[in-house]
Amino acid sequence: MAENKNRALAAAILPLVGGAANVTTVVHCMTRLRLGLADRSLVQDEALKAVPGVMGVVEDDTYQVVLGPGTVARVTPEFEALVEEERAAAPAPGSAAGAAPAAAPEPHPVTAEELAARGAELKAARKARNATPLKLFLRRIANIFVPLIPALIGCGIVAGVNGLLTNLGWAPGVTPALGALASGFMALIAVFVGYNTAKEFGGTPILGGAVASIIVFPGVGDVEVLGSRLSPGQGGVLGALGAAVLAVYVERWCRRRVPEAVDVLVTPTVTVLVAGLVTVFGLMFVAGQIASGIGTGADWLLENTGAFAGLVLGGLFLPLVMLGLHQALIPIHTTLIESQGYTALLPILAMAGAGQVGCAVAVYLRLRRNASLRRTIRSAMPAGILGVGEPLIYGVSLPLGRPFITACVGGAAGGAGAGSGPKSLPLVKTVVVPSGPWHAPTYAP
Structure with a gap:
């Protein structure tokens, strides 16, 4: 019954976004169905907002239909299936099936050229509004970290349960295992950040993860930089971001210059070697100082401007959402x-x-x-x-x-x-x- 409800909602959305032919990509985040559209002008915004179950729409780099948590994860597969079914059922251009109907096509209020021009104008206007350097940068940062949220949720709730049991003195034989489950992801989060960063910036994701893994490797504690030993995890996610971005640029440099015959051997080796050494002897220290500065700054902000800082942050957060x-x-x-x-x-x-x-x-x-x-x-x-x-x-x-x-x-x-x-x-x-x-x-x- 629930499956029919989700499929019905997907079926109601699809024609209002221009049908399967207008859909280029389908993904979802925690609350939104994110669609890539060939022609934005084919979307019927007001009709879409009126569909029961649709909580709103957002126009960004993708067209986003707000469905809510849980619902969007169930509706998206149904939507993808409907898109595939509609595309499979559509006759190929110029085929006999496509030429069979003898009736003249229904008149359209605008020509294809006018429709294409209107779509191009809308797309250009949207890009002009959303392609500011700050928004593009923040969007990329969000694309790196949003996929990590489910693990943060799951591990965090386990950590909360473990803390409660520990404080109450209950289940002493289980709490160490719960602590390991809760802490394992955070201990290796730099690897996942490196993987997603390389993917977002157009590199090989596994190379980004490999370089970032240096940050959390225990053996890095044997390395001395500026007279002091590094600490495993020093620099954290900021170091992982920098390491993965550097790996992407090194990889691109190699792809342009290394012969194809040896690319599979040389490019990964040079990428890991160069980006890894720079990370160990530079990025980890710098990122560690930045991370320490963020902590110090947050403490200073709350200690010296607590009420005012809270007023601004609390008041502006909903517009950010x-x-x-x-x-x-x-x-x-x-x-x-x-x-x-x-x-x-x-x-x-x-x-x-x-x-x-x-x-x-x-x-x-x-x-x-x-x-x-x-x-x-x-x-x-x-x-x-x-x-x-x-x-x-x-x-x-x-x-x-x-x-x-x-x-x-x-x-x-x-x-x-x-x-x-x-x-x-x-x-x-x-x-x-x-x-x-x-x-x-x-x-x-």
Whole structure:
């Protein structure tokens, strides 16, 4: 029954985005179906927004249909299957099947040339809006870290359960295993970051992972740089980013100059050797200093401008989520976790989610006769409470206008309160929720 529901939603979306012939790519993130489209002008935005189950649309480098967590992972395979079925059923150009109908084709309001010109204009305008250097950079950073979120969630929740059991003194025979499960991914996260970075920048992903693995290899502790020994993990995800990007450029250099006959041997060797040595004798030290500076800066910000910093961060986080740019903060959170064991910024940012939930509750209570909107709020509220804000943003507050502003104001107020007294918080351990790393109280015995 659920499968039929997901297929029905996919079937409702497909014709409104121009059909299978207009779809070039299909992927999904945590809440959105991301489509590459050949002609943006064929999309029927308003009709698509009115489809039950669609919480909103976002136009970026891809056309994004907001479906919500869980739903999007089930609808996407159905959507892909429908695209393949429609393409398979379409007759080949010039075939007998295609020429069989004797009736004249229905008149179209515009010619193909006009339609192509309109699509080109829309595409150019969209690229002009979204192709700023900052947005392109943040989008690439997000593309590197977004695939890691499921592992961050799973390992973080295991870490939270393990911390709770440890504090209560329960299951002492199980907690070491849970600790290993929770910590294993974070211990090797640099490798995954290196892999995704090389993939995003057009290199061979496994070479990016190989170079980044040097950072977490225990034997690196025997290497001396500037009179001091390196520490395994020094530089963390920032070092992994730099190492993988360097590996991509070395690989490209080799591809252009190494003869094809020996490319398979020479290019990987030179890439790992050059990028690896630069990483060990330079990037790890530099990235380690930057990571330390981020931790020191975060502490200074909260100690000296706590309430104001919380006000700004809490108030601006929902607009960042709306634009899909909030994922660019993941490297900062990850760096803080690696260097300090926790990230003090995320409890402040979580206040924006609390403001969004409060806004949705207010709308639910005020609009008692709007059954459709109240149904949307009920379906999106669990995700909002867990920290996934897109369903409530695109399905409730943003379309209504003023509620979105009040949600931002609420987030700013909560952020100011959370930022004004960080030293009063209990000792914490790292936990991960859908919006990213977070803290769960861990009281010292």
